[in-house]
Amino acid sequence: MTDSEKSKDFIRTIIDEDIRTDKYQGRIVTRFPPEPNAYLHIGHAKAFCINYGIAEEYGGQYNLRFDDTNPLKEETEFVEAIKDDIRWLGFDWKEHEYYASDYFEQLYDFAMTLIKNGRAYVDDLSADDIRSYRGTPGEPGRNSPFRDRSIDENLDLLARMRSGEYEDGARVLRAKIDMSHPNLVMRDPTIYRIRHAAHHRTDNDWCIYPMYDFTHCLSDSIEGITHSLCSMEFENNRVLYDWFLDELKVYHPQQIEFARGNVAYTITSKRKLRKLIEEGHISAWNDPRMPTLTAMKRRGYPPEAIRSFWKEVGVAKKHNLIDFALLEFHIREKLNRTSPRVMGVINPLKIVIDNYPDDQVDELEAVNNPEDETMGSRKVPFSKELYIERDDFMEDPPKKFYRLAPGREVRLRYAYFVTCTDVIKDPVTGEVTELRCTYDPETRGGDAPDGRKVKSTLHWVSANHALKAEVRLFDRLFNDPNPDDEAFIDHLNPDSLKVVNPAYIEPSVANAPAGFRCQFERLGYFCVDTEDSKPDALVFNRTVTLRDTWAKMQNKG
């Protein structure tokens, strides 16, 4: 099925209908409204892939708007990080970069209008009292004793709140709606609170700040948003979104909610993510095991894979827990087509080719990417002493084991057929320390002129030519597919990071720049770390393993 034949999700169905009825005169304008108080994670990517993806598809416009109404939590550092991450995913919001704080003056005017219309009042109740007056689900609240102040008094009080006359928490401005409304959001919600705090953009211009519900709908309205797409947690707030816009008789976008995407084995709560860092379970926001976009970038995930992943997941209103394997599938699919192949040995076992001349070095031709011949080939050095992967040898192999064993012949990729003739062990521990082999000079390049076959092909490096590098093997951060509960620390995977140093890598990657991606043949996709790698001390991150049918067979016993 092609994209054009593919059925539309419920959001696109609504938009199609809006276009058909000319609801917005052909305009499509969406927005992504992050609060600049943390790094973006995989779940945010779904939100802006939907908002921005739809705008792109319909030839509309998309805005980036920072929802910066709480000076206590927001920082410029996060603004920059968020912009970097969205750009990394390939979206360009052009000149449409906005800040809710840019609208503070207009918002204040709207608040005064509400008061003048008898729809808002200044309340002197404490936060605790407001809570207890609010009632509970199923039980109506009670009106504040300050609810019926005169318009003039309310106007005067609000002006004095703004001028800094009162302490934090002394008063708030509330919408006057219905204290017995079945939806708690409608029980006279707070729209302004006093905060004597410097704001990352407006500095000390203000000491009162508008609340989300008031700010968000009006910001959407000011920007001419057509479809305000957000997650289901705002469903209860939609009546209030509509209420403000209707009361103020301003342009009215429509809010549409969809289910956020939850990826198995990850958590996305900002608070919990912060705790992982504070307690030292991971190193930083960009620790490659984190579900943040900055971490995925560092880990080597291609941005196109994240986009195609969310595109394939689609959008609905159902609670979900998406299989991590689907994300990995998209990562591999992209990387398979684009990554040059390299040979690297992570868990080395030395082999000595007895019949190979002592000081001879052979330069062998290796294909860079069998999926893309335009990527060409390279030379890899072969010599008497090599490393192969320890897992590729078994002294006493089971039936299905195709790799090297005593007396068995295998192919060294792009090199020669070799046969294991002897196994050298540590006399004390019994551990295999070295293999003696012979090679067949007639098989240079990997094919036997007599047509004989081998069961397997191994990767290898020349011991004297290989680069020593650090390799970081990442696995999932949590053991539990749904670790997002209060005991999430207990679900941490103790084996989420294994550092190998040294690993041995073929010399062709000696000058690989930070961020360079490649496939270590038969092992997985790796990239040069952007934080810790140095030209003379390379550090590779494992992005994702290759599919491994053999490992799967073994795990089943």
Added chain:
RNA sequence: UCCGAGGUCGUUCAAUGGUAGGACACUGGAUUUUGAUUCCAGGUAUCUAGGUUCGAAUCCUAGCCUCGGAGCCA
């Protein structure tokens, strides 16, 4: 308890009164100088109970289950 939303293969998204389909995952097979990739084949699903209808995942009624909501957070 009240308000709101949602229940379709293992997972996710379709099917909007007319053969329950795709992708991932899984299983089997073919090809393979990566046990990769690629290709082929296969199995598994409509929350429950009634009703309307020639025909129901879809419409109606009643129930069950899950999630969200009582910030001066977003």
